[in-house]
Amino acid sequence: MRPPRPPPATRRASAERILAEFVPDAAGTARLSLLGLVTTVLAFQSDPEPLTLARLRAITGLAERRLRRDLETLRKAGLVAPAPNGRPGDPSRPIALARTPQTRRLLAAPLQAATASAEKRRRSRA
Numbered sequence: 001m002r003p004p005r006p007p008p009a010t011r012r013a014s015a016e017r018i019l020a021e022f023v024p025d026a027a028g029t030a031r032l033s034l035l036g037l038v039t040t041v042l043a044f045q046s047d048p049e050p051l052t053l054a055r056l057r058a059i060t061g062l063a064e065r066r067l068r069r070d071l072e073t074l075r076k077a078g079l080v081a082p083a084p085n086g087r088p089g090d091p092s093r094p095i096a097l098a099r100t101p102q103t104r105r106l107l108a109a110p111l112q113a114a115t116a117s118a119e120k121r122r123r124s125r126a
Contacts, residue, residue, distance in 0.1 A: 022077040022102050037070050038079055038106065041097055050094040069093065078102040093125050 019031050019038075026034060040060060044051045053071070057064055074080040081098040097103050 018106050022106070023073055026073070033040065034070055034074060038074065038097070041080055043109070045096045051075060051096065052092050052094055054092065056095065062100075079106065 016031055016035060018026075019035050020026075023031060023034060025119060037060070039049060040056065044055070044059065049055065053064065056062075056071075057067055060067070062070075071080055075082070075098075078098055079102055080095060082093050082095055083100040097107075
């Protein structure tokens with residue numbers, strides 16, 4: 001049985017707090033934008049069609065320059081990684097979440113928040 005989901009603000013806050021540790025230079029709005037980009041990569045990386053810079057641009061509607069900058073920020077934080085094949089900077093090179101402790105921690109944040117929220121509700125009922 002799955003634990004109940006906490007309110008969206010709680011899930012977002014826990015993931016945003018962890019992302020702030022990995023990307024301390026990013027302001028609040030920029031962090032939320034980076035979190036949205038991580039979520040988009042997660043959602044589309046397992047599609048049969050590779051998730052490339054060009055496809056990510058079409059999905060998000062963001063300018064290529066901004067996507068490149070944000071993906072580089074996430075790469076330096078250890079959260080995304082280009083596929084090993086292809087030339088660096090090539091827009092047709094696939095992008096995926098990196099398999100790092102940082103990524104695992106960021107992805108676990110909403111579940112941890114849900115578990116803590118459920119535990120708090122359970123204690124308040126007792």
